[in-house]
Structures are given as structure tokens and as C-alpha cells.
Amino acid sequence: MGTAITYTTEKGEIKVADTKSEVVSVNEIDGVFEKFVEEYGDRIFNLLYWKVGDYEDAKDLTSEVLLKVYTNLPKFRGESSLYTWAYRIALNHANRFLLKRKISRFISLDDLKVDPAEDSNEYEDVERTELQKMVRDAIQQLPSKYRDIVILKYLDGHGYEEISEILKIPVGTVKSRLNRAREKLARKLKGVLEI
Amino acid sequence: MKCDEFREKLDAFVNGNLSEDDKKLMVEHMNECEECRLLYKTELFLRKKLMEITPNPPSHSELIAKVKARREKRLRAQQMAFRVGMAFATLLVIAVISVRTVFNTRQAVSAELPPAIVAPEDGDVVLPDEANIVLFVPDPRYQVDLKIDGEKMDIRNMAQTTGNVVVTYPPDIEPGYHYAEIEFYDPHNDQKIVQSAVFYVVGDQ
Numbered sequence: 001m002g003t004a005i006t007y008t009t010e011k012g013e014i015k016v017a018d019t020k021s022e023v024v025s026v027n028e029i030d031g032v033f034e035k036f037v038e039e040y041g042d043r044i045f046n047l048l049y050w051k052v053g054d055y056e057d058a059k060d061l062t063s064e065v066l067l068k069v070y071t072n073l074p075k076f077r078g079e080s081s082l083y084t085w086a087y088r089i090a091l092n093h094a095n096r097f098l099l100k101r102k103i104s105r106f107i108s109l110d111d112l113k114v115d116p117a118e119d120s121n122e123y124e125d126v127e128r129t130e131l132q133k134m135v136r137d138a139i140q141q142l143p144s145k146y147r148d149i150v151i152l153k154y155l156d157g158h159g160y161e162e163i164s165e166i167l168k169i170p171v172g173t174v175k176s177r178l179n180r181a182r183e184k185l186a187r188k189l190k191g192v193l194e195i
Numbered sequence: 196m197k198c199d200e201f202r203e204k205l206d207a208f209v210n211g212n213l214s215e216d217d218k219k220l221m222v223e224h225m226n227e228c229e230e231c232r233l234l235y236k237t238e239l240f241l242r243k244k245l246m247e248i249t250p251n252p253p254s255h256s257e258l259i260a261k262v263k264a265r266r267e268k269r270l271r272a273q274q275m276a277f278r279v280g281m282a283f284a285t286l287l288v289i290a291v292i293s294v295r296t297v298f299n300t301r302q303a304v305s306a307e308l309p310p311a312i313v314a315p316e317d318g319d320v321v322l323p324d325e326a327n328i329v330l331f332v333p334d335p336r337y338q339v340d341l342k343i344d345g346e347k348m349d350i351r352n353m354a355q356t357t358g359n360v361v362v363t364y365p366p367d368i369e370p371g372y373h374y375a376e377i378e379f380y381d382p383h384n385d386q387k388i389v390q391s392a393v394f395y396v397v398g399d400q
């Protein structure tokens with residue numbers, strides 16, 4: 001407790017006092033970061049993939065989120081678990097991305113860009129099956145607040161309480177949103193599920 | 196059992212957390228209600244298949260390399276801005292010492308790197324609390340005025356700054372299109388230069 005630590009960041013040296021985290025020390029930030037990527041990199045990518053529905057976008061966003069994690073790691077105070085903290089960064093970042101994407105598609109020249117899902121062969125490998133595409137589209141069409149819960153529950157296996165903590169919404173809301181999300185998805189996936 | 200109750204208890208049912216009686220009622224309802232049956236199938240599908248059909252994530256080394264590249268790019272941009280500033284400071288000292296004359300803006304201010312709006316670019320979509328307006332100021336002696344929609348912004352704090360200057364948007368900026376404009380005097384051509392960028396501010400979601 002109370003050890004002063006110095007990090008070198010883009011803004012120069014920043015002194016922080018250690019709180020709960022054991023891992024931090026002057027030269028260890030890169031090491032901590034690499035461990036973080038080992039442990040949570042895949043989960044953050046998966047979250048972002050289902051959130052934005054595009055492999056390359058998810059990859060870019062993952063590196064942006066990880067850069068945020070890297071730069072903010074010295075400020076992390078251990079109020080929540082490291083993962084919950086990073087998860088919120090990722091969700092916020094993805095929400096911003098989606099909002100911008102939605103609006104720039106609506107107002108600008110981005111329409112001219114070819115939709116990667118329709119175009120390249122490269123993606124064929126990544127998104128092998130029709131089923132994958134169907135599910136991806138169904139989840140993409142969910143309103144963001146439902147999508148977040150679907151991702152947290154079915155991809156990450158969180159329970160109601162954890163989801164409520166991560167999203168900072170009441171458990172009752174988690175439940176009702178989950179029910180709505182399931183109904184919407186059921187309607188969209190009906191064809192696959194009834195075979 | 197009614198549909199509402201079925202839906203309420205579905206999660207616990209799939210988790211195996213219901214009493215035997217409840218389980219029986221759930222199954223009975225499923226057999227007679229097509230809609231709820233579909234919900235049950237959806238629940239199972241999502242639990243079992245979502246992870247399975249997630250594409251393989253990129254390798255960790257690729258991710259770390261990407262993050263490092265981004266970080267270095269940012270650092271280089273900052274260092275560049277700083278070096279440009281230092282070069283001008285040196286020029287200034289030389290000019291004052293050797294020529295011993297009143298400082299002449301015309302010679303000391305570079306023509307190659309005039310002030311500029313770095314961000315936003317034309318057509319950018321921005322969030323009002325996001326990275327804001329970034330101006331590049333190669334030399335603090337440029338008198339740069341910044342206006343948003345024709346309203347002059349207070350940028351006195353940047354009077355001594357060289358490099359990238361971040362100016363926050365007015366707190367009450369409305370969603371919709373706006374334009375940022377800088378105006379400065381170009382001593383090489385003895386004229387005022389105006390540069391502008393049109394951007395779109397996103398409202399709250």
C-alpha cells in the first residue's frame with residue numbers, strides 16, 4: 001500500500017500511488033500490458049466482433065481499445081476488476097464507433113465504399129458459414145442496448161448481477177432486456193432453429 | 196403456465212435451477228406453445244453456438260504489434276511538432292544575435308509549414324466531448340484566430356504554444372453541421388490566410 005510508482009507515458013513521467021494492484025512497478029508496464037493481452041485480448045476482440053459485426057473493424061477497434069488500456073493502465077485504481085474496467089472502455093469505444101458509422105453512412109460519401117461482407121474473398125475464410133452470417137446480421141440488427149446484454153451473457157457467460165454491474169443498470173432491466181433480445185433473435189433465427 | 200411466466204423462468208430452467216413441479220410446467224407449456232418453444236431453442240442456440248461461430252481472433256503478437264505501431268505514430272507526431280518548434284526557437288536566437296535588428300517575421304516564419312487545422316477534417320463526424328479541434332501552430336508568433344461558425348474562440352492560453360494545440364468545442368455546441376475556421380497572417384505573401392473545416396457533431400445517442 002502507498003508505494004509511489006512512476007510510469008513513462010507519452011506525456012512524460014506520471015507518478016501514481018499503488019492501491020490494490022500488485023503488478024505495477026516502474027518498468028513493468030509493458031509486461032503488465034502483454035499479460036493483459038494474453039488474458040483478455042481474445043475476449044475483447046470477441047466482444048467487439050459481435051458488437052460491430054465486421055472482422056477488420058473489430059481488429060482495428062481491438063488495437064485502439066488496447067492502446068487506451070495501455071495508456072490508462074497507470075490511472076487504473078482497482079475500483080472494479082481490471083477486466084470490467086477494460087470491458088467498459090471497449091463498450092464505450094465501440095458505441096462511439098457505431099454511432100459514427102451510422103451517421104457517416106447516412107450523411108456522407110461512405111456509401112460508395114463496398115461493403116466488405118459482400119465483397120472480398122478474404123472474409124470467406126473468416127466467416128465460413130451462412131449460419132455465421134445470419135447470426136451476425138441478426139445480432140447487428142438488435143438495438144445496441146440489447147446487443148450488449150446478448151454479448152455479455154452468451155459470449156462471456158456473465159450472470160445477471162455481473163451484467164448489471166458492468167453496464168451499471170438494475171438487474172430487473174438486465175432481465176427484461178434479455179427477454180426482449182431473445183424474442184427478437186428468435187424471430188430472426190426461426191428458419192435455422194426449426195430445422 | 197402462461198407465456199410470461201415461462202419467459203421469466205426460462206433462464207433458470209436452462210440453468211437447471213427450477214423445482215421439479217416448475218420444470219414439469221415449463222415442459223408442458225413448451226409442448227403446447229410454439230412461440231415459447233422457439234424461445235427455448237434460441238436460448239440453447241445462443242448458449243451453445245455463439246462462441247463456436249465467433250471467428251478466430253487475431254494473434255496476440257499481431258495485436259501487440261498494432262498497438263505499438265499506433266503508439267509510436269502518435270509519439271512521432273508529437274515529437275515532430277516539438278522539433279519544429281525548437282528549430283524556430285533556434286532561428287529566432289540566431290536572427291536576433293547576428294543581425295541585431297528588429298525581428299523580421301518574413302524571414303523567420305517558415306513557408307513550408309503554415310498553421311493548419313489538423314482535426315477535424317472536412318466531413319468528419321465527431322462527438323462533442325471527443326478529441327476536439329486540433330490546430331497545428333509551427334510558431335507562437337503566428338497570430339492565429341480560431342472561429343467556430345464565425346464565433347471567435349478564446350485561445351489566449353495557446354499564445355506561447357508551438358505544435359499541436361487542442362481546443363475544446365463550446366459546451367453548448369448543437370448537433371449538426373458546423374465549421375471551424377482559422378485565420379492568420381502569412382508574412383511571405385503578405386496576406387491573410389483562411390482555412391476551414393466542415394464537420395458534423397453527433398447528438399446524444
Ligand SMILES: [Zn+2]
Nearest residue numbers: 197198228231
Ligand atoms: Zn408460450
